[in-house]
Amino acid sequence: MQQAADKADSLIGDTLSSVRPPLEWTHDESDNGMCAGAPELGDVTRRAVVMTQVSEERRGSLLGIIERAWKKSGYTITKVNPDKKFPAVYADAGDGVLKMGLTVGYKGQFFLEVQTACVDKSKVAQPSTSGRGTDYRGNDVPTPNVRSGFWSSDKPVSSSSPS
Numbered sequence: 001m002q003q004a005a006d007k008a009d010s011l012i013g014d015t016l017s018s019v020r021p022p023l024e025w026t027h028d029e030s031d032n033g034m035c036a037g038a039p040e041l042g043d044v045t046r047r048a049v050v051m052t053q054v055s056e057e058r059r060g061s062l063l064g065i066i067e068r069a070w071k072k073s074g075y076t077i078t079k080v081n082p083d084k085k086f087p088a089v090y091a092d093a094g095d096g097v098l099k100m101g102l103t104v105g106y107k108g109q110f111f112l113e114v115q116t117a118c119v120d121k122s123k124v125a126q127p128s129t130s131g132r133g134t135d136y137r138g139n140d141v142p143t144p145n146v147r148s149g150f151w152s153s154d155k156p157v158s159s160s161s162p163s
Helices: 002-017 056-072
Strands: 025-027 031-035 038-050 076-081 088-092 098-104 110-116
Touching: 002 038, 002 056, 002 098, 002 110, 056 076, 056 088, 056 098
Parallel strands: none
Antiparallel strands: 025 038, 031 038, 038 110, 076 088, 088 098, 098 110
């Protein structure tokens, strides 16, 4: 489980570091589960929350950047929810171990979740990787509270904008 958790942590860091201009984000609560009918197996879910305020006009751009980064990494996009208020994109790493989703929630906050498949059970440490910005681990994560000249803008993205 620890190896799968480390892989999930790496995927979160790689995914969010692919975004330009950069976003501020923090790790959210992680959890470990049991696999039905197989007490020797377990799964891990790692979560990250984007603290940068992403305007409604820029949400599609951010989802597109992440989707392209996942495709470039060889991941398969399994579902896209084009909902205007709460869009999302989901992918599978194709390794039989990791599935991920990027969803938009309340106040436009982005949530990245990576879940492992059932793997051999072991102790799992909290993420050893660092987020970017304030670390809220162990505390309630607030709604987005970091302004960005680019991501928080209510102007539609033009073709000359960063991506």
